[in-house]
Amino acid sequence: MATEGTVLGPFHTHDAPVADCGYVLHEDPDAPxxxxxxxxxxxxxxxxxxxxxxxxxxxxxxxxxxxxxxxxxxxxxxxxxxxxxxxxxxxxxxxxxxxxxxxxxxxxxxxxxxxxxxxxxxxxxxxxxxxxxxxxxxxxxxxxxxxxxxxxxxxxxxxxxxxxxxxxxxxxxxxxxxxxxxxxxxxxxxSDKEARELRGERSKKALQKLGLDLDIVDGLPVPAVD
Ligand SMILES: [Fe+2]
Structure with missing residues (x-):
């Protein structure tokens, strides 16, 4: 199973240093x-x-x-x-x-x-x-x-x-x-493909619960027609 996501939060920035593995994140030498x-x-x-x-x-x-x-x-x-x-x-x-x-x-x-x-x-x-x-x-x-x-x-x-x-x-x-x-x-x-398929599957199930039998195409619901 893929790792679950959670909130981004307000503290991400775009100026973090690009660093090699092993980098020490904080300058505080006394921090645990x-x-x-x-x-x-x-x-x-x-x-x-x-x-x-x-x-x-x-x-x-x-x-x-x-x-x-x-x-x-x-x-x-x-x-x-x-x-x-x-x-x-x-x-x-x-x-x-x-x-x-x-x-x-x-x-x-x-x-x-x-x-x-x-x-x-x-x-x-x-x-x-x-x-x-x-x-x-x-x-x-x-x-x-x-x-x-x-x-x-x-x-x-x-x-x-x-x-x-x-x-x-x-x-x-x-x-x-x-x-x-x-x-x-x-x-x-x-992968992008796996994520798209899973979102489609889950969206379809959620719509079915509402009594709507719709297909999901490119992430959007469309009427299922034969
Ligand atoms: Fe945080």
Whole structure:
């Protein structure tokens, strides 16, 4: 099954540095580190090389670089590329929860609904390659206090991850200290064709539930005629 997508969120930018795998996402040397080791595969389990992997996250205090009024360069973000084995990796900080801004209409709405503004900690990913359906998603560490009450409803069970620890072998291979927290995840991309077929199938089913027997052609419903 392909990896589920989730919200893009407002903090993606287009000025992240293009970097090699192994890049350290944050400049804060004191932040608790998380080694993120991922692979990208297709629906048949084959590695997908040359995927552009755009990653971004807040800092160890829950703030994105764009929330800093003095920001003069990107921090906490990078654009990497999967290798011949479909693998990409980088060092992040352990994600922490953060409140979404409450000074606008969204804040007023959350107050009226008696909901808190705190998003559970997460790291964002956007994976793109020509011929594949672009995946915009995020990974959420299990056990976050806001895991079940995310104000933007971005958490999905398949995107909740358990951290492991970097062992001796990984430490040697990736030059990361033994004992560093480890996030290991395998993303699965659909081809454009597979995604189009699945959307068509699901749209048709949804229309059938409404009593409409329509075909889906190029993503649009058309009357089924013999
Ligand atoms: Fe976010």
């Amino acid at each position: 580190k998380l080694f993120v080791l991922c692979s990208v595969r297709d629906l048949d389990g084959k590695p997908v090389p040359d995927v552009v992997c755009d990653v971004w996250e807040g800092d160890a205090h829950g703030f994105y670089d764009v929330q800093n009024p003095d920001r003069d360069h990107p921090d906490g973000r990078a654009v990497l590329r999967s290798d011949q084995d479909g693998v990409f990796y980088f060092t992040a900080v352990v994600p922490v929860p953060y409140p979404i801004p409450m000074d606008g209409p969204v804040g007023a709405m959350l107050n009226l609904l008696n909901r808190h503004p705190n998003r559970p900690g997460h790291i964002h990913f956007m994976l793109e390659k020509k011929g594949y359906d672009t995946l915009i998603t995020a990974l959420y560490p299990r056990g976050d206090p806001y895991e079940t009450s995310d104000p933007v409803f971005g958490v999905k069970e398949s995107l909740i991850v358990d951290f492991e620890t970097v062992d001796e072998a990984l430490s040697q291979k990736y030059n990361v200290p033994v004992g560093t927290k480890l996030l290991n995840y395998d993303f699965v991309l659909m």
